[in-house]
Amino acid sequence: MKEAIKIGLLGSGTVGSGVVRVLRENMEEITARVGTRLVLAKVLVRDVKKPRPYLEGVELTDRVEDILEDDEISIVVEVMGGIKPAKDYMLRALAAGKNVVTANKDVVAQYGHELFDMAEAHDADFRFEASVGGGIPIIMPLKQCLTANRITEIMGIVNGTTNYMLTKMSECGASYDDVLKEAQEKGYAEANPSADVDGLDAARKAAILSSIAFNTRISLDDVSVEGITKITPDDIAYAKNLGYVVKLLAIGKETDEGINVRVHPVFLPEEHPLASVNGVFNAIFVRGNAVGEAMFYGPGAGSLPTASAVVADIIDVARDIVNHSFGRVNCTCYRKKVLCPIEKTRSSYYVRLLVEDKPGVLGAIATAFGNADVSLQSVIQTQRDKKEHAEIVAITHCVPHANILTALDVLNALPVVSEVRNLIRVENDRG
């Protein structure tokens, strides 16, 4: 058996303490699996005096140099979060020839290429399985298990907070504000929930997943983003009636027009494998030209689940150390593909309108859609409001986004239309 492999941990919050626990509790198995002992040598903390019973026996430091300049440490695990100084520390670790494992979606989504370049230059591993889908294996499955495929589509429920909220809204007809409050009380949503409900967190993951699926660098700025704040119980009720559930999806598709990557709420057919993924669970659905469809399901966050992914990366790096096979699978963005502008993306749409309740309105609306080159799959007038108003719900055929924008302009200009209440994409093109 080789000498022990030494690990330096940067940060010991939710994920970091999980990593410590998993390494401790499963050390016997892990040693047998790697063929070498892994040792947690040093942990970077902000305050070395703060009592941390779970770190007993481990050297604490508040100077990152103690880790980055320690020649015996070969794996640096970054679980501090944020861009600064995490990115800088990782670059320095790689430059020093150390292998880096991180859970940091912020850095990977925005600066992944810098880290990969540095890893390649120094023949080191850079791993980030935990950055998407928490404990769900998805990065390695994409890079290795599905690598015989040309992937054409990847769609994920990658934010537990919003999935919990939408699930609750769907189960009890509760309002957005009520479920947000409940999610905050349960610790599923932050006091400032913006990164989750506005879709930014999902957008980072969309960028990471798409970069790998399509072998071309997609950065956060390339992702078009829309959150769930406009979803009402009415939308969810209409969805149910029509055989759909509402989910916030991170979507990447490769079409003849290029790659398009986006985050937005979606009407998903009840039979879709992602439709029954509820609560804080996450899942990623992949379509490839050989496998057809596959899905990966599990806990998208949490101390131990996320540590499961981080420690798997550590073990894989350790296997590379044992076998001298660094960089066996690093950056897979070997192409430069064009992006498809959002206006050219195609989808079916659900459009909900508040209109005057008088004869001929339905005809006028249908004509307006037609004039914008949007053909309709169905249109129903329902739910009479008080005061001479009615709601119209239209489901369109698959049309370019530009057409639907034109249609909305035309509809808004119609005197009978009081309000466009919502516009949500409908995912219909399965199988």
Added chain:
Amino acid sequence: MKEAIKIGLLGSGTVGSGVVRVLRENMEEITARVGTRLVLAKVLVRDVKKPRPYLEGVELTDRVEDILEDDEISIVVEVMGGIKPAKDYMLRALAAGKNVVTANKDVVAQYGHELFDMAEAHDADFRFEASVGGGIPIIMPLKQCLTANRITEIMGIVNGTTNYMLTKMSECGASYDDVLKEAQEKGYAEANPSADVDGLDAARKAAILSSIAFNTRISLDDVSVEGITKITPDDIAYAKNLGYVVKLLAIGKETDEGINVRVHPVFLPEEHPLASVNGVFNAIFVRGNAVGEAMFYGPGAGSLPTASAVVADIIDVARDIVNHSFGRVNCTCYRKKVLCPIEKTRSSYYVRLLVEDKPGVLGAIATAFGNADVSLQSVIQTQRDKKEHAEIVAITHCVPHANILTALDVLNALPVVSEVRNLIRVENDRG
């Protein structure tokens, strides 16, 4: 770029022709991903004269030596099926220092250890991702992505034929015989369906999955097996009423009593992630002490999906060739764990009895269960048959299998019990 890596293919039926197609169609991407060109050098067929347009330009042979003795071939792909001569060919390929990729669950479930030993002795790779779950990535995820976990449970829908049949029975209340006939007409079931409906195919996969999950060699003989032939529309209707679906599962569990591996029908709660896996799709659910629960879903069979897994293995082996990292992850059965005899396994049970319809019967039945140390969760008397008969459906608490066998003996001896109509395990211990 290195010289091309040469592949020899043994067999070109359903899976073999899929492998040829995937290698052809995705060759440009595959070359970019490996960094080296893969070349299909030779294909072993029984009849070299049979026209095979999709193999144009490839050398055909009916002598396996042409492949096994060709020093330029470094990867042998076995997709002939069956034990003989497939196992022998694979052993000879490994002995010649070649890497072997196979989809052959028969050989892996029964002789996996021999192949691993040979691979290790000759510093070669032995891969079999396609042997379980067709296109679903599950072997590598277990060996690598979830390797930070102690896995306590693995449950899979791993036979598409039976899952299709149970789904149909559940959707339309059809009888076993009718759905079998339909499955045969659609090509989902063989003329002799025994391997599928009696659970043997699933048992092979249960052995393979459990060996990896628990790091101990489980062979086909260690698996206790029961098929779906006794499932009736009545059982499925009762299940539905009680909030369950009926699925044929391959199950491996590690308990204090040891490892138990079995295949049998199960009442699965509707909310279980496996419960919504329908038709010919497969899925494998895993519980680990860090990740909690994870699930892998996709097509369990078919030419291209299965080829997706085979070619992924080929690519991974090619990466090992490029990096000289053979055997980086080979046999993971580094323990010898005791097996738990089936009598000691514990479960809840659904018991359906045909009884005389007279006062006091329910009490007599409940007492009989109690005398066998089986406590009941619920017991209902329903569905009055013609001729003074009624049915009683009991759901037990979690009890050792031995107790339920005793209970059946006692029940069978009761004069009021005309027939024990079915006994099916209920999976209740989630979360």
